[in-house]
Amino acid sequence: MQIPTIETKEVAKPGSTVWFKEALIYQLHIKTFCDANNDGIGDFQGLLSKLDYLKNLGVSTIWLLPFYPSPLKDDGYDIADCYNVHPSYGTLDDFRQFLDAAHNAGLRVITELVLNHTSDQHIWFQRSRRAVPGDPWRDYYVWSNDPQKYSEARIIFKDTEVSNWTFDPVAGAYFWHRFYSHQPDLNYDNPEVRAAMFNVVDFWLDMGVDGLRLDAVPYLVEREGTSCENLPETHAYLQEVREHIDQKYQDRMLLAEANQWPDDAVAYFGKGNECHMAFHFPIMPRIYMSLHMEDRYPIVDILDQTPSIPDNCQWAIFLRNHDELTLEMVTEEERDYMYRVYARDSRARLNLGIRRRLAPLLNNNRKKLELIHGILFSMPGSPILYYGDEIGMGDNIYLGDRNGVRTPMQWSADKNAGFSRANPHSLYLPVNIDPEFHYEAINVEVQETNLSSFLWWMRRIIAIRKRFPAIGSGDFQMLAPTNNKVLAFTRTYETQTVLIVINLSRFSQAVELDLKPWAGWTPEDAFGHSRFPVIKDTLYPITLGPNIRTRFNQLHATVPMVSQQGAQHYQC
Numbered sequence: 001m002q003i004p005t006i007e008t009k010e011v012a013k014p015g016s017t018v019w020f021k022e023a024l025i026y027q028l029h030i031k032t033f034c035d036a037n038n039d040g041i042g043d044f045q046g047l048l049s050k051l052d053y054l055k056n057l058g059v060s061t062i063w064l065l066p067f068y069p070s071p072l073k074d075d076g077y078d079i080a081d082c083y084n085v086h087p088s089y090g091t092l093d094d095f096r097q098f099l100d101a102a103h104n105a106g107l108r109v110i111t112e113l114v115l116n117h118t119s120d121q122h123i124w125f126q127r128s129r130r131a132v133p134g135d136p137w138r139d140y141y142v143w144s145n146d147p148q149k150y151s152e153a154r155i156i157f158k159d160t161e162v163s164n165w166t167f168d169p170v171a172g173a174y175f176w177h178r179f180y181s182h183q184p185d186l187n188y189d190n191p192e193v194r195a196a197m198f199n200v201v202d203f204w205l206d207m208g209v210d211g212l213r214l215d216a217v218p219y220l221v222e223r224e225g226t227s228c229e230n231l232p233e234t235h236a237y238l239q240e241v242r243e244h245i246d247q248k249y250q251d252r253m254l255l256a257e258a259n260q261w262p263d264d265a266v267a268y269f270g271k272g273n274e275c276h277m278a279f280h281f282p283i284m285p286r287i288y289m290s291l292h293m294e295d296r297y298p299i300v301d302i303l304d305q306t307p308s309i310p311d312n313c314q315w316a317i318f319l320r321n322h323d324e325l326t327l328e329m330v331t332e333e334e335r336d337y338m339y340r341v342y343a344r345d346s347r348a349r350l351n352l353g354i355r356r357r358l359a360p361l362l363n364n365n366r367k368k369l370e371l372i373h374g375i376l377f378s379m380p381g382s383p384i385l386y387y388g389d390e391i392g393m394g395d396n397i398y399l400g401d402r403n404g405v406r407t408p409m410q411w412s413a414d415k416n417a418g419f420s421r422a423n424p425h426s427l428y429l430p431v432n433i434d435p436e437f438h439y440e441a442i443n444v445e446v447q448e449t450n451l452s453s454f455l456w457w458m459r460r461i462i463a464i465r466k467r468f469p470a471i472g473s474g475d476f477q478m479l480a481p482t483n484n485k486v487l488a489f490t491r492t493y494e495t496q497t498v499l500i501v502i503n504l505s506r507f508s509q510a511v512e513l514d515l516k517p518w519a520g521w522t523p524e525d526a527f528g529h530s531r532f533p534v535i536k537d538t539l540y541p542i543t544l545g546p547n548i549r550t551r552f553n554q555l556h557a558t559v560p561m562v563s564q565q566g567a568q569h570y571q572c
């Protein structure tokens, strides 16, 4: 094994332009979090009152799902006005107040930029459908008389849509839509659309938003004879967006939502001149597979297939989000496996995915929940937590679409889980009363008072991650011990090396690690600070119990260690 090279990389420091490399992102929809005016819908004033909670959890960045005026047929991704706040959530001033308060608390804020489409209620579409061909408004969207055009593009919402074209009787033509038929795609061949979206970008960045998640970004441009995904013209436009924001702002971030294989996903970084971040979609189902198979192969394999990324870029990694757990970036065999072990009940399936929350997916098994977060928090990339997963919230697969994973945050055992004082019937979605995940038991208040709760465990592991810049910004090196139930790797940044050893199995395991490049170093357990034997020029044996005890809690088989020694030891 080679001694890791010490590169001087850009590492995230306060005020740094690469702050996102060490970000820990908390994802929430404003309507789900806290209802301050008691109308049954969460709002900005409610979120403001919970900033301390997020600060104490240790996250650094809040990602807000769409909060703009919208008919809400796709939870706000169907935007009717890109320049305002949906009245249920408050006003633009409330948003500004929240943004300032978040910044004062040292938290950054990411919002949604939906470039690909709008709601059919957007004024642009209303003008476009009424415009005669040749009128500039017509060209805002993609119209055709032939619904066979672009027939090689797949249908994404395959449970609800039968075609990417829908006939509009007002226009007397078909319009193109990659998602719901109430979400017409904008026409990126039209320079006016391209410019109009720059104005939207400026509006929110001028206000102080730190980052934009670029929703559904592979589908901006269509070309005959292609899948209409990841086209060079789409990348060219994104590079224009990047150039535009780099000229005007210093430290803003673009996060690409491109549900693609690693080779196509890395293209969204360009040469470091496109998006700063991109979701690593394919690694997510493989983490679940490795966990169930008790074998590191799926994770190792997908990382092997992942090209390296420019130094000023970062992956965004996650376990769950507001959508179904997508199984688009797996083989058919792998999908069958995932359905078989994680979604036996067909109601849990939606499109090509599984509409469940993390805790029910893992049978509410605390050890597995800890293990999977151990993986999330140490892999290359900035982790994203989905609201409620830090307390192990459950879901409700009897609600339609993806609503089962979008129920109110559970704050306490009070009325409506402490989320709202409204009449329970008026809540935007019912609170969770499943016997196993009932809000009276699974809530923040209960977990606050018990230092052994999952919430406290999460706070601790987040604090540990934050102690080690190597985990956010360091080089990643996989180890290859013969015992494939053990996942082991190192993260190195300058003089700091963190060794992560994860027992994927329910049972004790022994493993011998090739740590020769660190001969002379003394590993120290990051959780309890206990020292391990000094590393020698031979294989290093470690035994991993299924229930390793640490000073804090039962820590399921995750032993991050760090050497305290200095740079000169790289010369050993």
Ligand code: GLC
Binding pocket: 074, 077, 078, 179, 215, 216, 257, 322, 323
């Ligand atoms: C993204 C969003 C999803 C939405 C879709 C269409 O995939 O994550 O929630 O339905 O875009 O806007």
Ligand code: CA
Binding pocket: 035, 036, 037, 038, 039, 040, 041, 042, 043, 088
């Ligand atoms: Ca409200």
